[in-house]
Amino acid sequence: MVxxxxxxxxxKIKSGKLTxxxxxxxxxxxxxxxxxxxxxxxxxxxxVTQAEIVDKKIKQGKAGRLAGLAIAVKSNINVVDMPIxxxxxxxxxxxxxxxxxxxxxIKQEDGIIIGMANMDEFASGISGESSYFGPTINPxxxxxxxxxxxxxxxxxVAAGMCDIALGSDTGGSIRNPASNCGIVGVKPSxxxxxxxxxxxxxxxxxxxGPLCKDVFGCALMLEIISGKSDYDSISYDRPVEKYSDFKxxxxxxxxxxxxxxxxxxxxxxxxxxxxxxxxLAEKTNSKIKKINLEYVDLAVQTYYPIIYVEFFSGTxxxxxxxxxxxxxxxxxxxxLRRIIGGKEISKAEYHGTYYRKALRVKDMxxxxxxxxxxxxxxxxxxxxxxxxxxxxxxxxxEEAYAFDAFxxxxxxxxxxxxxxxxxxxxxxxxxxQIFAPAFxxxxxxxxxxxxxxxxx
Amino acid sequence: MISEEKITKQVxxxxxxxxxxxxxxxxVKEEFGSERKDSMRTxxxxxxxxxxxxxxxxxxxxxRDDFLVMEKKTW
Numbered sequence: 001m002v003x004x005x006x007x008x009x010x011x012k013i014k015s016g017k018l019t020x021x022x023x024x025x026x027x028x029x030x031x032x033x034x035x036x037x038x039x040x041x042x043x044x045x046x047x048v049t050q051a052e053i054v055d056k057k058i059k060q061g062k063a064g065r066l067a068g069l070a071i072a073v074k075s076n077i078n079v080v081d082m083p084i085x086x087x088x089x090x091x092x093x094x095x096x097x098x099x100x101x102x103x104x105x106i107k108q109e110d111g112i113i114i115g116m117a118n119m120d121e122f123a124s125g126i127s128g129e130s131s132y133f134g135p136t137i138n139p140x141x142x143x144x145x146x147x148x149x150x151x152x153x154x155x156x157v158a159a160g161m162c163d164i165a166l167g168s169d170t171g172g173s174i175r176n177p178a179s180n181c182g183i184v185g186v187k188p189s190x191x192x193x194x195x196x197x198x199x200x201x202x203x204x205x206x207x208x209g210p211l212c213k214d215v216f217g218c219a220l221m222l223e224i225i226s227g228k229s230d231y232d233s234i235s236y237d238r239p240v241e242k243y244s245d246f247k248x249x250x251x252x253x254x255x256x257x258x259x260x261x262x263x264x265x266x267x268x269x270x271x272x273x274x275x276x277x278x279x280l281a282e283k284t285n286s287k288i289k290k291i292n293l294e295y296v297d298l299a300v301q302t303y304y305p306i307i308y309v310e311f312f313s314g315t316x317x318x319x320x321x322x323x324x325x326x327x328x329x330x331x332x333x334x335x336l337r338r339i340i341g342g343k344e345i346s347k348a349e350y351h352g353t354y355y356r357k358a359l360r361v362k363d364m365x366x367x368x369x370x371x372x373x374x375x376x377x378x379x380x381x382x383x384x385x386x387x388x389x390x391x392x393x394x395x396x397x398e399e400a401y402a403f404d405a406f407x408x409x410x411x412x413x414x415x416x417x418x419x420x421x422x423x424x425x426x427x428x429x430x431x432x433q434i435f436a437p438a439f440x441x442x443x444x445x446x447x448x449x450x451x452x453x454x455x456x
Numbered sequence: 457m458i459s460e461e462k463i464t465k466q467v468x469x470x471x472x473x474x475x476x477x478x479x480x481x482x483x484v485k486e487e488f489g490s491e492r493k494d495s496m497r498t499x500x501x502x503x504x505x506x507x508x509x510x511x512x513x514x515x516x517x518x519x520r521d522d523f524l525v526m527e528k529k530t531w
Binding site: 080081093094095096097098230231295298300301302304305308320321322323324325332333336337340341344345353354357358360361364397398 | 458460463464466467468470471473474475477478480481500505508511512514515516517524526
């Protein structure tokens with residue numbers, strides 16, 4: 001099968017050279033043939049019928065901007081009448097009773113939901129191995145984990161089983177699997193995309209974002225799902241620019257931090273990223289500037305006390321009365337660890353020792369980035385400090401948490417961040433991460449496009 | 457079988473390690489307050505989907521007629 005870039009495919013569908021039905025059928029065949037990848041928990045049985053309806057709209061010239069594209073959705077985003085399991089036994093039999101804001105927008109633009117993607121149970125993982133429905137396999141490097149928690153979304157894109165996927169990112173859950181699977185992924189600024197309908201992991205950090213093989217696909221999807229919603233009080237009322245209308249980057253200031261070098265366990269990754277940044281600077285007549293991020297090495301230690309507490313709070317509704325099973329009776333080890341951790345930290349006797357201290361440092365990390373962005377336009381960093389571990393390898397919780405050391409800062413600071421392919425080390429894909437200030441997604445995409453055009 | 461006791465001990469050890477690391481930021485001034493100008497929720501006109509209740513009710517594990525069934529003292 002010839003892999004088309006999203007812009008080319010949309011043109012082909014619009015011109016009638018490829019029908020929406022054919023597009024969906026190609027993907028469904030591939031999903032069936034490659035079920036070992038385990039990218040999907042549920043495949044939409046009505047996808048072909050829905051594609052036929054879109055084909056009619058295309059003929060009438062009334063189709064939307066995503067007409068005929070197949071969209072995979074992470075299993076923690078509500079889609080009406082589809083199983084929203086969070087890859088858990090707890091919600092094994094829960095079906096979406098409504099469409100999330102993002103899903104409504106995708107449907108309005110005639111995107112077709114192809115299925116619900118696998119993930120780490122309740123988005124609590126970094127490897128894609130903790131799903132109740134079995135681990136996701138990395139399609140481009142099968143002996144290594146695909147990353148998580150949006151493992152199925154990334155694997156589905158990398159394996160060519162959909163055009164674009166939606167994931168959610170609380171501390172790196174879009175960017176980590178995008179890097180491990182060699183694709184593009186974006187975490188929008190906090191408040192850019194409505195979280196209405198997202199089953200929360202941590203309400204202060206969660207954001208829904210796109211994953212795709214190319215930057216255009218991510219930009220187009222984010223253009224569509226962004227914006228203020230009356231149903232999400234933290235969504236911001238800011239204009240949504242045309243992210244997919246790329247502007248050529250010229251003479252920008254690129255920030256590189258020695259603090260990131262210290263955090264990088266595998267120095268080959270840092271060297272790859274540094275070389276990439278130098279090539280980008282040369283190609284765009286830009287300058288690289290050293291920046292200081294004093295508290296960034298505390299990101300992991302700051303993040304976990306906060307998400308333990310928020311996850312504990314968010315899961316109190318899962319008591320087995322309205323839906324599913326009681327979470328403590330049916331969850332896996334990492335989910336239970338977070339619940340117990342949250343319960344402990346929330347106790348009055350600990351108040352201030354963990355949670356308030358973590359909130360204070362969160363504020364400092366945010367200020368670190370605000371100060372850095374006074375001197376540079378964007379910041380470049382690795383995505384993970386080491387290569388993804390081998391599938392099935394046992395790693396302890398603190399080692400697992402450390403995999404998000406480079407991605408968590410963007411969530412703590414509320415800024416936007418994207419991942420593009422940087423190359424391979426030992427045959428394993430390695431991504432490059434770009435941070436841009438909050439609500440500067442247009443700049444982020446322009447830089448990501450410039451990276452893509454380097455053809456590394 | 458997951459041992460709750462073992463996890464509790466493990467979590468406490470993790471948090472103690474983390475909090476020791478955060479001591480680096482000791483002396484950082486605590487700042488509270490909202491950054492948002494419009495922190496009040498605005499009243500919205502909700503779309504009433506008549507099928508929502510039916511769909512939501514379908515997800516309940518135990519129900520009788522129009523009610524959820526719950527055993528006392530189990531939650």
